[in-house]
Amino acid sequence: MERIAIAAVVVMTIVQPAFGQVPSPGRVGLTVEGLHVWQERNDVRIPPDSGTPFSIVDLIGRAATPSIRGELTIDVTERQELRFVYAPLRITGRGTPASPIAFAGGFFAPIPTDAEYEFSSYRGTWRYRVYQGGTWTWRVGATAFIRDARIALAQPGQAAEDTDVGFVPLGHVSADARLSRRWHLAFDLDGTAAPQGRAFDFSATVNYRPLPRLTLSAGYRTIEGGADVDSVYAFAWLNAAVARLGVRF
Secondary structure, eight states, X not given: OHHHHHHHHHHHHHHHHHHTTOOSOOSEEEEEEEEEEEEEEEXXXXXXXXXXXXXXXXXXXXXXXEEEEEEEEEEOSSSEEEEEEEEOOEEEEEEOOSSOEEETTEEEOSSOEEEEEEEEXXXXXXXXXXXXXXXXXXXXXXXXXXXXXXXXXXXXXXXXXXXXXXXXXXXXXXXXXXXXXXXXXXXXXXXXXXXXXXXXXXXXXEEEEEETTEEEEEEEEEEEEEEESSSOEEEEEEEEEEEEEEEEO
16 A cells, blocks of 8 residues: 555645645546455356366455556546546465366466466546536446456466456446535446456545545445456456545646
8 A cells, every 4th residue: 555655645746736826626637546455256267168167266365455546537628528547456365276276278286376366457438428417417438448367376386377458348427426515426337248248347436625626535446247258267356445536637
């Protein structure tokens, strides 16, 4: 979590002079999100026809992992907005399989085994405000999602990994509910589903704005999805408690 604290200090140092100069929010937003991530499900069989089904959760447990996420938003017009997200994620641990595992061309005996799960994403979203009322604001759009995934196992004398970089188009829906001048709720969803797999990323946060250009948030994020194709079977469900710092320029 030290990286989150350092990033927050840097952001505040940059934008602090602007608070006294321009009281209204700017058109560009920068948000740093710290996450405490734990696994609910992480099932793997690689390759699907000859690999051994196993659970990374059963192998290394559900211990929470810290992570960080960055988001940049740009108001293009009064109703249109662009959003860019960088969301790296890496979960590691050690455990002993209950039985031998055939994985990605390797064979792993039931002895202490290191496991690594990476799922980093790069996203670009266009969204359009379709409704704005006294309380609720709704936006819809589309997200270009690039995933950079890796699953690896290692033990003395044996190591194997499977990597996957790919593009997936996602639908996007977001909403804000204004509770008072300083408090509001925010909901955000990127997602799609197809016979080959699915991907969903949903967040819900409570947001407080102590200054016109500063927002503090806390809430929950869940990420679920995976693929069932000829080369890989992998589905994960991750949950996270989140804290966010957002500034406008």
